[in-house]
Amino acid sequence: MQTSLVKSPTQSEKNPSVNSKISPWLASALYPLGRFIVLPAYFKEIEVIGQEHIPTNGPTILAPTHRSRWDGILVAYAAGRHITGRDLRYMVSIDEFKGIPGWLIPRLGGFPIDRKRPGIGSLRHGVELLEAGQMLAIFPEGAIFHDGELHPLKPGLARLAIQAESLHPNLGVKIVPINLEYQPTIPQWRCQIKITIAPPLEVSHYCLDRPKESGNQLTADLETALRAIG
Numbered sequence: 001m002q003t004s005l006v007k008s009p010t011q012s013e014k015n016p017s018v019n020s021k022i023s024p025w026l027a028s029a030l031y032p033l034g035r036f037i038v039l040p041a042y043f044k045e046i047e048v049i050g051q052e053h054i055p056t057n058g059p060t061i062l063a064p065t066h067r068s069r070w071d072g073i074l075v076a077y078a079a080g081r082h083i084t085g086r087d088l089r090y091m092v093s094i095d096e097f098k099g100i101p102g103w104l105i106p107r108l109g110g111f112p113i114d115r116k117r118p119g120i121g122s123l124r125h126g127v128e129l130l131e132a133g134q135m136l137a138i139f140p141e142g143a144i145f146h147d148g149e150l151h152p153l154k155p156g157l158a159r160l161a162i163q164a165e166s167l168h169p170n171l172g173v174k175i176v177p178i179n180l181e182y183q184p185t186i187p188q189w190r191c192q193i194k195i196t197i198a199p200p201l202e203v204s205h206y207c208l209d210r211p212k213e214s215g216n217q218l219t220a221d222l223e224t225a226l227r228a229i230g
Contacts, residue, residue: 019106019111022107022109023107026104027081027108031076035076042070044192045192048197049194049195050199053199054079055084057086059130059164059174060135060174061136061160061161062088062138062178063138063140063175063176063177063222064180065178067181068186069144070187072092072137078197079178088136088137090111090136091111091122091138093143094115115142118156127163127164127167130160131164138157140154153219153222153223158206158215158222159215162211162214162218165206169207174200174201176198176201177200177222179195179226179230180193181230198226198229201218201221201222203218
């Protein structure tokens with residue numbers, strides 16, 4: 001069974017190539033800088049709960065709530081190379097690919113997605129990363145929300161995960177719900193952050209004959225898991 005999320009484009013479709021590659025020297029310099037200097041200097045306390053739920057191998061999607069621009073580096077703090085020995089690959093809004101961030105993000109494993117009109121190239125690249133056993137971070141709410149409330153999840157994460165698992169049965173894709181909670185809600189100097197990680201969802205349990213219904217159920221279960229740890 002295969003879904004139609006990633007398909008062969010027609011001549012009329014725009015399907016730009018999307019690539020991302022981690023720069024070893026840049027990642028080796030910036031990740032320790034962020035983990036041991038920048039984050040401890042800015043935050044008064046960083047508490048991580050449930051770190052044992054992060055897989056150390058196999059295709060994994062980290063699904064964090066999105067509360068600030070700090071979230072990406074904090075997810076790496078909780079689940080990245082110093083914890084699991086793995087580098088994160090990020091699906092990032094195309095709006096961020098400007099100026100210095102536009103140069104930096106692809107070199108740290110990020111690749112662009114147009115949230116309004118997701119391109120086939122971006123979706124295919126996400127599937128390729130999972131096929132290669134990578135750990136991919138996707139913010140399922142699709143945008144930053146400062147109110148501390150969980151907002152309706154976008155369906156793309158579940159569809160991407162089911163597509164990868166359906167193309168390669170027994171691939172073993174896992175989705176890890178992660179809640180980021182800042183005190184106060186809008187981060188400020190010397191504030192506190194609690195990162196809570198729930199047990200992963202096994203995507204193979206959702207690869208049924210009705211991909212749309214399966215995707216909806218996976219999205220609903222992910223939302224339930226995020227609310228339980230929020």
